[in-house]
Amino acid sequence: MAVYQDKARGTWYFITRIEQADGSKKQVKRRGFKTEKAALLAEAKLEVEGVAEEIVTFEFIAKEYLKWYEKRRKASSYTKISSIFNVHLIPHFGKRELRNIKQRDIIKYQDKLIDSKMAASHVKKIHTTLSAAFNFAIKNEYTKENPAALVGNVDLKETKHVNYWTLDEFKVFIASVDDDMYYALFMTLYYSGMRKGELLALTWADIDFNTNIINVDKTEYNRTVTTTKTEASRRKILMPSTVMSILKKLKLSQAAMYQQEVKLNYVVFGTIKDSVSTTTLDRRFEKYVADAGVKKIRIHDFRHSHASYLINKGTIISVIAARLGHGDVATTLNTYSHLYPTTEKEAVLDMENDFRPAQVLEFKAE
Template identity: 60%
Template sequence: MPVYKDDKRGTYYFITRVNGKQIKRRGFKTQREAKLAEAQLLIEAEKSEIDLSNPTFEYVAEEYLKWYKKRRKESSYKRVKSVVEKYLMPAFGNKKINDIRNRDITKFHDTIIEKKFSVATNKKIHVVLSAIFNFAIKNEYTIKNPARTVGNFEGKEKKHVDYWTLDEFKTFIAVVDEFNYYVLFMTLYYSGMRKGEVLALTWGDIDFENNTINVDKTVGKTGITTTKTGNSRIIQMPKFVIRLLSQLKADNNPKMNYVVFGEYKKPLAETTIARKFNAWIKKAGVKTIRIHDLRHSHASYLINKNTVISVISKRLGHSNVSTTLDTYAHLYPSTEKEAVLDMENDFKRADVIEFKAK
């Protein structure tokens, strides 16, 4: 709509129509102010016309994101927002929430499968879609969740875990010639902590008397936040690692709220750590793994020591034991045949008289 000048007052005004009614607003000092006010009026009018008994998927998704942002970590919010904007809005944005049918979900699945994402990515997209419908049900925008009815994508993600044996780690650590990185990698290998959790450690988290480390935060893209699962844990550490940490502290004489690996309150840069890590791998001549795989190496080490799975799960900070089993079950060396063989050997060794027919 055009903006007009009121020559008598030396100001500007606009005339527009909302819901069939003519609206005139005057008294703006500049044309730009008048145009902005008109645009805002039209936006508010459009919002007021939303049929909340059957809003668009886009409207509900935006409401869900607002709700989610207030209750979840920033990193989680960004991941969910990315899924909504990249995959869900193009497919369902303009559709009315109550008009989305099971067949629409199935067709959407077909388009996602064609993109040849990993099974895990496909399932994550579906989980977000279903969560939006659940939100819509709770807030009385709809009474059904077609995503739940159709079900998630089929298939299992192939589990592949890279790790170092203790001998491989010893070969690697022997060539690390910078003390702070030496202590960093020793802490990662013998604690099973995530890289972000180790980088977020402050000196106040280290209990030198009881040989423990308190894990209650992590370093993410948005800075230091709570751990991945939102839970804290205390990890018992070998004395030789605690002695290394004590020596590192003595060398720097830091304050309790300073990070262990970094300067003052700024953790080491992950890109720098990765560059040095890969250089030392090449020098040591061991197979290439990611820094995150030191966590898998710790789990593998404990598994081969026949450590109880619940203890491994607790050290790793998994929310439940099933997560640990799902990730590392294939690393357990015992097979069913070996288990049965153990039964036979135990029976032979036992003081048992075999039954003999009379």
């Protein structure tokens, strides 16, 4: 028996060959022992037992978890999670044996992410993804504990910043849009608060011109239509008649272009069965923003713009939550509470007007 010292790590390891049940021999390498004696004892035990344990690396678990995840989640969610594994977790933990990843390793990795000045929300998402991979490994009997869960997520305060356009800014932007379809698209986004995927999934069957209601019950990602993000996202949005008139004009222009009646299953923003591609939409949006000279926002920020618009109109929070498709009013408040203009001082000033001076009882000292 022979063991070796890993001078770079300051630990000991051994390499041996173990005979398997079928008569073949398998080379086994074990590393990470603090002392030479510990390495010798582990090698002796392995040779006596005669069975080599399965070596499970983090990369193996990550790939198995992604296979499981892809079959059970939406494509958009899978894309985000696989990116976290491929960009962050696998490069860092990939070749490590799962059983050798300790709590101290998780803490050091958290420190590395924090030092990189990455957004707090992204650091937290990376940690929850790492923890989910360990939970998957436990359920599949590859390991017995989750060091990420034992350490806990990072205690970082997230900086909230919601980017949006005021109504005046939106008016400047929309004046630069010279295409009927895109004009209708951006008007619908601003006055509905829909997500981009929900908007692209709309068909004419979802547009009720009699009630001025748009039905939202699906979403699109990479030209694939699926159910909405959550059950609460299934909703009916009452729209202003001005926007509905613009949509009616768009439908008539499509009929003229197709030289036939526009069927209910035709997409609203696109051509017959194909919605406008996200890359084309993004490119046209950037052009119109540049032409208008307004500040840059993302298309997703139309949701924030709609929320801001409603808040400035004095709309109650439950209505805003319903229009945005939030399942919990707390989500809406947590996202947009800082947009409410009322301060404590203003609230107290309002209290001053609750009673006229003559109505306030005066107490005389005895």
